[in-house]
């Protein structure tokens with residue numbers, strides 16, 4: 001039986017990666033966090049002072065840095081997902097910091113950055129059997145994906161979830177700074193010229209404001225079962 005591609009897009013901190021990870025485990029598929037790649041490029045540029053502490057950068061220098069960046073991924077059984085490596089260094093923790101979150105959406109607007117990262121993403125999905133989450137997976141990276149989800153949730157619910165997640169890791173962030181970051185990124189991601197965040201025409205909307213993890217997974221499992229009834233392409 002052939003495998004499929006599941007594309008999950010949506011606003012920041014909607015629980016895309018939590019659902020994508022659970023779904024990938026359920027299906028025996030590979031999970032890919034596409035945002036981690038944009039975060040890795042951003043981290044490289046910050047470390048090399050291409051992005052200043054004021055968030056300003058010269059676009060040409062960012063594009064030029066792409067050839068010095070080697071991204072790789074290694075499965076981490078504890079996280080049940082792959083960690084992201086930048087030139088051989090595990091940067092999984094560093095790319096989740098607020099300073100990277102504050103710069104990533106501006107870096108990911110750059111056309112050359114998107115095409116560079118897009119090539120890596122398409123290569124990862126060439127054999128299918130993949131669940132990838134991000135902002136343009138169903139619209140741009142895999143427009144042919146068999147199952148597309150578009151996730152959304154009330155902004156304050158999203159902020160609180162992100163604050164709780166950070167606190168549980170011992171990182172101190174305030175509700176207001178997280179809210180500002182999420183709203184700014186959502187604005188940048190939906191208004192950019194290159195592959196903006198938008199719902200693919202054939203994507204199913206999942207608003208998880210009032211759904212727990214189990215309910216979300218059950219919702220998607222049902223979608224897949226319904227899909228199976230109409231298309232004989234998938235084995236679970």
Ligand code: C5P
Pocket residue numbers: 012013034035036038039104105106108133134135136137185189
């Ligand atoms: O998913 P995550 O919040 O880690 O993504 C960080 C940022 O990377 C997003 O706010 C967005 O600017 C960018 N991104 C993107 N396209 C994707 C995934 C992420 O532009 N497919």
